[in-house]
Each structure stands twice: as C-alpha cells, then as structure tokens.
Amino acid sequence: MRLTVLGSGTAVPRAERGSPAHLVELGEGERVLLDLGPGGCRQLARLGVRPRAIRRVLISHHHPDHTLDLVHLLFAANYPGELRTEPLMVLGPPGFRAFFAALCAPYGQALRASAYELVIDELHPGARRRFEGWMLQCAPTRHTEHSLAFRLTELGPGGRARALVYSGDGGYGRELVELARGADLLLMECSFPDGQGVPGHATPAVAARIAREAGVGRMVLVHLYPPCDEVDLLAQVRAGWDGPVELARDLARYEV
Numbered sequence: 001m002r003l004t005v006l007g008s009g010t011a012v013p014r015a016e017r018g019s020p021a022h023l024v025e026l027g028e029g030e031r032v033l034l035d036l037g038p039g040g041c042r043q044l045a046r047l048g049v050r051p052r053a054i055r056r057v058l059i060s061h062h063h064p065d066h067t068l069d070l071v072h073l074l075f076a077a078n079y080p081g082e083l084r085t086e087p088l089m090v091l092g093p094p095g096f097r098a099f100f101a102a103l104c105a106p107y108g109q110a111l112r113a114s115a116y117e118l119v120i121d122e123l124h125p126g127a128r129r130r131f132e133g134w135m136l137q138c139a140p141t142r143h144t145e146h147s148l149a150f151r152l153t154e155l156g157p158g159g160r161a162r163a164l165v166y167s168g169d170g171g172y173g174r175e176l177v178e179l180a181r182g183a184d185l186l187l188m189e190c191s192f193p194d195g196q197g198v199p200g201h202a203t204p205a206v207a208a209r210i211a212r213e214a215g216v217g218r219m220v221l222v223h224l225y226p227p228c229d230e231v232d233l234l235a236q237v238r239a240g241w242d243g244p245v246e247l248a249r250d251l252a253r254y255e256v
Helices: 040-047 069-076 096-107 174-180 204-214 226-230 233-238
Strands: 002-007 021-026 030-036 056-058 088-092 118-122 128-131 134-140 148-155 161-166 185-189 218-222 245-247 253-255
Touching (some): 002 185, 002 218, 021 040, 021 148, 069 096, 096 118, 174 204, 185 204, 204 233
Parallel strands (some): 088 118
Antiparallel strands (some): 002 021, 128 134
C-alpha cells in the first residue's frame, strides 16, 4: 500500500500546501482517493495518474475544502479525450446522496455519467466494506454532525495485514482511537498549534494522545493551517508521544 499526499493544507489558499486530498494505491492497480479538495485533480496529473484510473473516492465530510474537485473529476470523466468507461464509486457520510444531488443541480448533465457506471453511496459510523484485496472501516469524528474517519486494511506479502487510518477532521474521540488501534500509519489532521486550537479540530497534543492511546506505528500530520508552519509543531507532538512523526508536504509518498 502506498500513500501520496496531494494536499497537506486547508481551505486557506497557499503556494506550499494544497487543500485536503490523498491518493492510496493498493494491490493490483486499485487507486482510492481520500477526500478531493481544490487542486487535487491537478496534483494527480503531476503524478501521471489519469482521472479514469481512480476507482473509488472516500469523502470524510461535506466541507468545500474536502470536496470541490469532485466536480472536476466527474466533469473530466465525460471529456471525449479522457472518456471514462470504468465504474467509479464515491462514498460519503450520512446525507451524501442529498449533498451530491445538490452539487449536480447547477451543472445539469455535466457531472452525470455518460459512458460509465457511477455509484453514489453513504457510509454510516461503524460500517465495513470489503473490496478485492482490502477492507474499509469507518468511525465518526467530532467535526460536523456527519463526519468520518477511514481505515484501509490490505493483506500484504506473506499474509501480513497493513493498515492506514485517515482521521479526516475532528478533535479527540474514543471512536477514532479504536479505529486507529495498531495502524501502521495514521494520517492525522493537526490544524493548529497547541494553545491556538479551535473546536472540531486537532492540535499536536490531541494528535499525540490519539497516536499514543491507539499504539500506531507512525504518524503523518496534515490539514496544516498557516500558524502550524510558524512553530516547532513536531516538538509539540513529541511532548506527548515518542513515536515517528513528520509534517506532510504536498506530493510526499509513504509506503505503508
């Protein structure tokens, strides 16, 4: 399993950090997106990944910085030069079907599948889905009324399971700790430095507590607002957890 951070930032436009979007490559060519904020599709192009190569998109919650390039992905799927014929599945939290219908309304048929099967479905907290070679689990987070974290587990060489957990947005929660328990890599939202936190978002102390209680192998911090780059964020994390941790950067890749 390989993770590529397409956007390590937030809703704030920055040259250094794009909005939340992450590419996971599993098994025999399975490509999954974890959120798809503005600029995510262009980052895929920079990696040489065509839009039609994406098989599934997992949306953690409905905020624009996590969803806007879904419009781009679906519009591109109908372009003659990149006409999609392979099925595409987009999964989101409760209320996602209504959200998607509202998203499509201003565009008429532009986002509707023309030559492929488009599956729009909802995931509820605690849901599990099995796909070929891997499993998806989700848990609620304390960000919006309906927001999710995801765990992707793949059976690797020699039968060893490898697990990646994406926190989405949210502060501390026992549900997230349990979802992340024993994960090889925790892709953890860390929006603000300690002492500057806001409700519904994590700080280094929160990230450290989750990683410590879950016993994760390593942690990569994403969803970094500008103040995070003005302090020693890693030192703040290490005050509460002594495991390997790093700040994500756009287009960084991690083997899981």
